[in-house]
Amino acid sequence: MNPPEKKSLDLYAMTWRLPVIVWQTIFFVGPLLFMVAMSFFVVKNYRMVEAFEFTNWEKMLGRGYFWDSYLLTLGLASLSTVVAMLIAFPAAYALAFKVSDSARRWAIFLLIIPFFTSYLVRTFSWYVILAESGVINAILGYVGLGPYTMLNTKFGTIVGYMTLTLPLVVILQTFALANIDTRLVEAAHNLGCKPFATVWRVVIPLAKTGLIIAALFCFILSFGDFVAPYYLGGSKPPTLPILIIDTTKSGQQWPRAAVVAIMMMVTLFAVAFAALTAAYHKRGRS
Amino acid sequence: MTLDRAVTWVLRAWAGVVFTFVFIPIIFSLVFSFNSQRFPTIPLGEFSTQWYQTILADPDVWQAALTSIIVAVCTSVLATFLGFCTAYSDYRYNFRFKGAYLALILLPPTIPLIIMALAMLAWFSRIGASGEVWSIIAAHTVLTAPFAMAIIRLRLNQMDENLEAAAWNLGASEWATMRHVVLPFCKPAIISAACLCAAVSFDEFAIAWFVSGLNKTVPVVILEIVTGNIDPQVNAIGTFVFLTSMTLVVAAQLLFLARTARGTKQGAGT
Numbered sequence: 001m002n003p004p005e006k007k008s009l010d011l012y013a014m015t016w017r018l019p020v021i022v023w024q025t026i027f028f029v030g031p032l033l034f035m036v037a038m039s040f041f042v043v044k045n046y047r048m049v050e051a052f053e054f055t056n057w058e059k060m061l062g063r064g065y066f067w068d069s070y071l072l073t074l075g076l077a078s079l080s081t082v083v084a085m086l087i088a089f090p091a092a093y094a095l096a097f098k099v100s101d102s103a104r105r106w107a108i109f110l111l112i113i114p115f116f117t118s119y120l121v122r123t124f125s126w127y128v129i130l131a132e133s134g135v136i137n138a139i140l141g142y143v144g145l146g147p148y149t150m151l152n153t154k155f156g157t158i159v160g161y162m163t164l165t166l167p168l169v170v171i172l173q174t175f176a177l178a179n180i181d182t183r184l185v186e187a188a189h190n191l192g193c194k195p196f197a198t199v200w201r202v203v204i205p206l207a208k209t210g211l212i213i214a215a216l217f218c219f220i221l222s223f224g225d226f227v228a229p230y231y232l233g234g235s236k237p238p239t240l241p242i243l244i245i246d247t248t249k250s251g252q253q254w255p256r257a258a259v260v261a262i263m264m265m266v267t268l269f270a271v272a273f274a275a276l277t278a279a280y281h282k283r284g285r286s
Numbered sequence: 287m288t289l290d291r292a293v294t295w296v297l298r299a300w301a302g303v304v305f306t307f308v309f310i311p312i313i314f315s316l317v318f319s320f321n322s323q324r325f326p327t328i329p330l331g332e333f334s335t336q337w338y339q340t341i342l343a344d345p346d347v348w349q350a351a352l353t354s355i356i357v358a359v360c361t362s363v364l365a366t367f368l369g370f371c372t373a374y375s376d377y378r379y380n381f382r383f384k385g386a387y388l389a390l391i392l393l394p395p396t397i398p399l400i401i402m403a404l405a406m407l408a409w410f411s412r413i414g415a416s417g418e419v420w421s422i423i424a425a426h427t428v429l430t431a432p433f434a435m436a437i438i439r440l441r442l443n444q445m446d447e448n449l450e451a452a453a454w455n456l457g458a459s460e461w462a463t464m465r466h467v468v469l470p471f472c473k474p475a476i477i478s479a480a481c482l483c484a485a486v487s488f489d490e491f492a493i494a495w496f497v498s499g500l501n502k503t504v505p506v507v508i509l510e511i512v513t514g515n516i517d518p519q520v521n522a523i524g525t526f527v528f529l530t531s532m533t534l535v536v537a538a539q540l541l542f543l544a545r546t547a548r549g550t551k552q553g554a555g556t
Binding site: 020021025032038087099107109110111112113119125134135162167223225231248257268272 | 290293294296297298300301303304305307308309310311312314315318325326327328329367368371372374375378379381387390391393394396397398399400401402404405406407408409410412424425427428431460461485489491492496505508509512516520521523524527528531532534535539
């Protein structure tokens with residue numbers, strides 16, 4: 001089993017181990033740490049000056065509009081997660097238990113396709129479909145309804161978020177459900193548990209870890225997405241990602257954008273920690 | 287029992303609705319790209335290839351396509367190399383801080399792209415490399431290497447642990463074993479990882495938008511057109527991007543699935 005020769009400094013092992021450490025330190029850890037440092041820099045005459053001041057933190061966190069954005073983004077991402085989980089669950093349940101193996105494989109393959117189509121183009125497509133004179137209102141017009149305003153509303157934003165997250169949520173939920181021990185479900189059934197009670201009290205608890213991970217991914221994606229709230233939601237008020245773009249692109253206030261980004265990271269860490277704790281928490285009694 | 291069947295059909299129908307929702311924007315984008323109306327609605331206008339003619343006559347689009355291809359190819363080579371190195375290190379060795387080592391490569395996809403974009407923009411201008419094509423490549427490599435690592439690691443899982451040892455016992459050096467045993471075994475996964483990394487890079491717009499400067503990639507051009515006004519050119523460009531990405535993905539799938547099935551049988555034989 002042993003490799004031919006053993007040296008204290010193993011050149012062969014290091015050849016494979018070091019490239020990633022070097023590359024990710026320069027191009028992943030470096031940028032993130034620099035962003036944290038940058039949040040303490042100051043901007044003078046449109047130029048960034050290296051410093052250690054809390055001005056940006058005070059300016060951003062002391063303003064109402066930052067917290068409005070923060071709560072809006074948190075609310076929208078939470079709403080998106082709830083909606084995606086509810087829409088996806090019956091579909092994932094069908095794919096996991098009510099179709100053949102080959103149909104499930106095909107379904108998963110179909111759900112991977114959207115990841116490789118441009119999310120921007122799909123959003124633009126929705127923009128045209130949902131518009132005042134768009135496809136949906138034209139169809140509704142034939143039966144004498146509408147026109148409804150769907151763009152620049154929360155509904156539009158959620159449609160955009162669903163475009164981004166729904167395929168992934170269905171895939172993850174399907175895996176979570178397909179992996180549970182169906183004998184336990186049959187046992188519950190045989191012991192007289194009603195179908196809906198079986199889903200609620202047996203299937204969902206068994207698939208808990210996978211379901212929570214699906215919800216977590218949905219939250220992370222929605223929380224960080226600027227396309228849906230910008231193009232379909234009208235960006236008024238802006239969500240945090242839009243705030244980052246505005247602050248960076250037009251305001252040239254990179255340090256303040258960094259403050260927003262760090263607040264987002266901290267929030268995501270907290271949510272991820274809570275979600276993973278819940279996902280892997282085992283109940284004392286069964 | 288009839289209730290059971292009814293529930294089954296309702297669930298399947300719901301799955302159908304979800305699939306419809308997922309595919310509506312993709313299908314409509316394709317339809318709109320051949321539609322003469324500037325603002326497409328129902329009833330559709332006439333069949334037209336004018337949007338394709340417009341983009342094919344636009345030098346900016348060609349320039350962006352070239353940049354995108356360069357970025358995608360370089361990214362896929364670098365990311366696959368890094369992914370292979372990490373996957374092999376994880377497969378073969380145990381060492382201190384291995385968890386941190388793996389986190390280093392696996393974490394980037396969990397961080398929102400917009401945050402990575404800002405961090406990359408600031409970092410590259412700090413080290414004097416803002417607006418360079420290679421800075422997009424570096425950023426995309428960080429983003430895609432984890433996918434390459436995952437695919438190659440799955441393939442290494444199928445490799446018999448004694449295979450390497452057998453080669454060593456027969457007198458091959460570690461390097462020769464890598465070249466004649468490990469690399470050939472991983473080849474399908476390596477090619478498939480390269481295709482996937484290229485496809486992801488080809489579609490990425492947030493980081494590219496922040497970092498690219500004047501060297502715009504195709505998704506950045508799409509972003510700028512979409513921001514400007516309603517312009518069905520986007521659908522035409524989208525169709526090309528879709529065809530490119532799907533070719534890469536299907537190639538990756540076919541190579542990975544086909545060779546994996548065959549490789550497992552070979553593995554069982556030895």
